[in-house]
Amino acid sequence: MSNPYIELVKAHDAQLQKLDAPLFSALDGLTIAAKNTSGPVAMVFAPHPDDECIIGALPLRLAREDGYCVVNVAVTLGSNLPRQPERLAELDRACQVLGFELQETIPGGLMAVNPQTRDSAPVAWAEKVAVIAALIKQYQPTVCVVPNDNDGHAVHIGTHYLLLDALAQLGHACWVVQSEFWRAMATPNALIETNTTDTADLIAALACHVGEVQRNPYHLRLTSWMADNVRRGAEVVGGAGVAAPTFSFGTIYRIDRFDGKALQDSGQKYILSAGDNIGSIFK
Numbered sequence: 625m626s627n628p629y630i631e632l633v634k635a636h637d638a639q640l641q642k643l644d645a646p647l648f649s650a651l652d653g654l655t656i657a658a659k660n661t662s663g664p665v666a667m668v669f670a671p672h673p674d675d676e677c678i679i680g681a682l683p684l685r686l687a688r689e690d691g692y693c694v695v696n697v698a699v700t701l702g703s704n705l706p707r708q709p710e711r712l713a714e715l716d717r718a719c720q721v722l723g724f725e726l727q728e729t730i731p732g733g734l735m736a737v738n739p740q741t742r743d744s745a746p747v748a749w750a751e752k753v754a755v756i757a758a759l760i761k762q763y764q765p766t767v768c769v770v771p772n773d774n775d776g777h778a779v780h781i782g783t784h785y786l787l788l789d790a791l792a793q794l795g796h797a798c799w800v801v802q803s804e805f806w807r808a809m810a811t812p813n814a815l816i817e818t819n820t821t822d823t824a825d826l827i828a829a830l831a832c833h834v835g836e837v838q839r840n841p842y843h844l845r846l847t848s849w850m851a852d853n854v855r856r857g858a859e860v861v862g863g864a865g866v867a868a869p870t871f872s873f874g875t876i877y878r879i880d881r882f883d884g885k886a887l888q889d890s891g892q893k894y895i896l897s898a899g900d901n902i903g904s905i906f907k
Contacts, residue, residue, distance in 0.1 A: 640844055648717060648832045657723030657825075663691040664906075666767040667760070668724070671699055671737070671783040673715035675771075677830040678846070679803035680722060681818045681875035682902070683769055684826065687723055690903030695763055696724040697756070699783050701733035708732055710835060717832040721825060727763075729755050737782035742789075749789075756790035767906055769801045772878060776807030788887070795884040799906050802878040808856070812878045814894040815857030816902070817871040823847060850874055861893055871897055879905060 648654055666683045670676045676696045686692035696719050701708040712728075719726040734752050742749045760768075770787045771780035784802070791798070802809065818826065823846075830843040837843045850873035857876045858868035879894065880887045894905060 636848075640841075640848070642844060645841070645844060646831065647834045647837060648721075648828070649834050651717055651720060654717075654721055654828060656720050659723050659725055660687055660691055660693045663693055664766040665763045666692045666694045666769065667763060667765040668694065668696045669699055669756070669768065669770040669783055669787050670696055671771060671777070671779040672702055673698060673711045673718070674830060674833045674836055675780075675805070676715070676722070676724060677718055677826050677833070678805055679769060679771070679875065680724075680826055680829075681822065681850075682801055682814075682816050682877060683724070683767070684722055684822055685816065685818070685902040686767065686906075688822070689901070692767070692903075694722075694724045695727050695765070697727050697729065697759060699729055699734055699756075699786065700737055700779060703735070705732075707835060711833075714833045714835065718829040721829040721832060727759060729759070734786075737786055738778040739781055739785065740778070742782065742785055752786055753789045753793060756786050757793050760790055760794055760796055764796075765798055767799045767801060768882075769803060769877075772802040772804055772809050774807055774809070775804060777805075780806060788882070791882050792885055796882070797884045798882055800880055800882045800887060802880070804876055809876065809878055812857065812861055812876045813890070813892065814877040814879050814905075815853065815861045815869070815874045815896070816877060816894070817854075817869070817874050817897045818850070819898040820873075822898075823850065823873045847873060857895070862895055869895055869897060 666686050668676050668683050683694045687694045701711050716726055771784050773784045827843050827846050853876045854874040880890050
């Protein structure tokens, strides 16, 4: 008897090895999403260009379903100095696809955004915090999306503390949505579905980061990661042994309230399908 799953595996392998999958060094043929210019603000603090796509499921839904203005803050443009102008151009295209406003920190992006700078170079760190604080003061966000404090990459962790230090400096109260990519969070409390259209748009935006996905085609693997998020999120968010949701693609987050001084556990758990009201979390 032949293995009944062999065709499924072959089909999945074909998608992961799809050599003719398009990359977008220009916006020709892509739909440019309209930006919301009013309504509440969600700010995405992206450690690198491309993170706005990888962790962008929740803010994308806020924009499309609840009228949020999403501002993507390019915290850094990567450590490869010659590539920075190109990465900024790639990021601009990706943000246009998603309908996110692009906001630079300083020309060329911040550098040395990591826990070591925070611990050993307080003056330099304070200058970076001041840049982020000025943007928060300008946009007055209701929601801030940022990597968690143990995300497995020094710049991701540094970006986490950069945001929290800036919020505390201002005493700005808001919702903080922590994301994960390089390392799973110990205590996530949210699993957010993206429908097929939103998921495809996140992949198309990621395919605008041509120089990155050419060396590692992680845009083709985004759906695999999202599918595994549903597997894991069903139990780490929903509870051990519970039935998994029926949707295919999800992103895991932790959603808490920042009270102007520190993060406060919301005490809630959220498993939201595409038909649920995403904005209701932040009322």
